[in-house]
Amino acid sequence: MADSRQQKATAELLKAFSHPTRLSILQELLAGPRCVTDMEEILPARQANISQHLAVLRHARLVDYAQDGVLKCYYLCRPKLVKDLLTLMGRDEPMVIRTAKEIKAEKKRLADMSESSRSIEISAAVTSGVKRRSRVR
Amino acid sequence: MADSRQQKATAELLKAFSHPTRLSILQELLAGPRCVTDMEEILPARQANISQHLAVLRHARLVDYAQDGVLKCYYLCRPKLVKDLLTLMGRDEPMVIRTAKEIKAEKKRLADMSESSRSIEISAAVTSGVKRRSRVR
DNA sequence: ACATAATATTCAAAAAATCGAATATGTGAA
DNA sequence: TTCACATATTCGATTTTTTGAATATTATGT
Numbered sequence: 087m088a089d090s091r092q093q094k095a096t097a098e099l100l101k102a103f104s105h106p107t108r109l110s111i112l113q114e115l116l117a118g119p120r121c122v123t124d125m126e127e128i129l130p131a132r133q134a135n136i137s138q139h140l141a142v143l144r145h146a147r148l149v150d151y152a153q154d155g156v157l158k159c160y161y162l163c164r165p166k167l168v169k170d171l172l173t174l175m176g177r178d179e180p181m182v183i184r185t186a187k188e189i190k191a192e193k194k195r196l197a198d199m200s201e202s203s204r205s206i207e208i209s210a211a212v213t214s215g216v217k218r219r220s221r222v223r
Numbered sequence: 224m225a226d227s228r229q230q231k232a233t234a235e236l237l238k239a240f241s242h243p244t245r246l247s248i249l250q251e252l253l254a255g256p257r258c259v260t261d262m263e264e265i266l267p268a269r270q271a272n273i274s275q276h277l278a279v280l281r282h283a284r285l286v287d288y289a290q291d292g293v294l295k296c297y298y299l300c301r302p303k304l305v306k307d308l309l310t311l312m313g314r315d316e317p318m319v320i321r322t323a324k325e326i327k328a329e330k331k332r333l334a335d336m337s338e339s340s341r342s343i344e345i346s347a348a349v350t351s352g353v354k355r356r357s358r359v360r
Numbered sequence: 361a362c363a364t365a366a367t368a369t370t371c372a373a374a375a376a377a378t379c380g381a382a383t384a385t386g387t388g389a390a
Numbered sequence: 391t392t393c394a395c396a397t398a399t400t401c402g403a404t405t406t407t408t409t410g411a412a413t414a415t416t417a418t419g420t
Contacts, residue, residue, distance in 0.1 A: 090267070093243040093250075096312045100241040105408085106230040113230075118333070119326045122367060130227070135409065137368050142407095147318065154323035156366050156417050161326065164316040174308055175233045179301040181284065186291035189256045189298065196255070242378085259397060272379060274398050279377095293387050293396050362420085369414065377406070384399070390392085 102146030103171065107131050108139050111160075112168050115149060121157040239283030240308065244268050245276045248297075249305050252286060258294040 103109065110129055114120055125136050140160060143149040148168065151158040162168050240246065247266055251257055262273050277297060280286040285305065288295040299305050 090243060090247070092313075093246040096309075097241050097243045097246055099312065100237055101407095104234050104237040104241050106227060106234045109230040109234055110227070118330070119321070123365095132410070133367070134369085134411080138409080141368080150318075150320065152321050152323040152326055153417085154326070156364090158367065159321075159323055159326050161319070161321050163318045163320075165319065167311065167314070167316050170311055171308070172233075174304065174311065175236065176229075177304070179304050181287075181300045182298070182302065183287065183300075184256070184289050184296075184298050186289040186296060189289055189291070189296050193255070238377095260395095269380070270397070271381080271399085275379080278398080290387085293394095295397065364418085364420105366417085367415080370412085372411095373409085375406100375408070378404080380401105380403095382400085385397080387394100387396085389394085 099146055099148075102142055102148055105139065105142075107135070108143060109172075111136070111139060111143065112148065112162070113172060115160060115162045116165070116169055116172070119152070119159045119161040121154070121159050123157070125160075236283055236285075239279055239285055242276065242279075244272070245280060246309075248273070248276060248280065249285065249299070250309060252297060252299045253302070253306055253309070256289070256296045256298040258291070258296050260294070262297075 103112070107129060111125060114125060114128060122133065122136060122140070126133055129136060131139075140149065144151075147163050149160050150163050151160045153159070240249070244266060248262060251262060251265060259270065259273060259277070263270055266273060268276075277286065281288075284300050286297050287300050288297045290296075
């Protein structure tokens with residue numbers, strides 16, 4: 087697991103989020119569908135540029151639109167994803183600071199915990215051909 | 224609200240996440256602290272490149288390290304943020320498809336709901352100098 | 361059919377991100 | 391001190407992203 091294809095897909099999706107203008111668009115769409123003209127009123131960007139960002143969001147399947155006469159009514163394809171991601175980014179978490187000592191202590195704790203299943207670990211390592219090249223201090 | 228400075232900061236933080244190699248590093252660090260050599264064994268990237276990505280993650284304050292002899296033991300500064308973000312991206316949400324009709328119906332519902340507080344809305348719009356340029360269908 | 365408003369696309373230039381290669385730095389051991 | 395190992399930085403080349411300007415497309419009303 088921890089597939090590299092998955093990481094690539096995730097990175098692409100995250101990239102679609104990673105622009106101030108696109109974040110503002112998503113934030114706005116969270117409040118409900120909007121046409122491009124509505125967005126022009128709110129965003130400090132030209133029409134063409136907004137259209138370009140909408141194209142990025144469409145390709146990422148984050149938004150889609152419903153044609154309404156001359157207007158294109160944009161909406162979120164995955165509102166929960168957008169809402170939860172934006173909420174998450176708004177949160178702030180106290181920064182952790184760790185020391186080498188503390189980390190070693192934790193490693194030891196984890197090693198002791200899996201003491202009982204040691205033989206299983208070893209055989210798994212052997213059958214998968216794992217080699218430890220790096221120093222273990 | 225919906226500050227453009229906030230969007231810029233958020234976009235920068237998200238950019239730090241938005242690379243397959245960096246996602247793999249974060250995923251790996253979720254399991255516990257790792258030194259660069261450990262990561263070299265796992266990632267399909269050269270040492271210099273991994274260091275470069277670690278620098279990006281450090282600047283975003285997503286990781287930091289504790290010096291342990293020759294080794295640098297990298298760890299997550301904000302493990303909850305990383306865990307929750309990765310979990311979120313792993314989830315999949317059914318894509319919503321909406322029609323112009325449905326959207327109009329929803330707008331009407333919302334408009335009716337705020338019927339009682341109409342006068343407040345109008346005065347707010349007037350005092351903030353709001354002008355509606357776009358068509359309302 | 362035509363004009364118009366709303367939106368999209370194309371193109372070229374500028375800015376930013378990525379990567380490998382080479383080199384530099386820092387730490388502990390001998 | 392000197393060496394070796396672990397990691398970081400710099401530099402230049404390549405690729406990707408972003409943007410404005412110009413232009414194209416599409417739906418509607420006349």
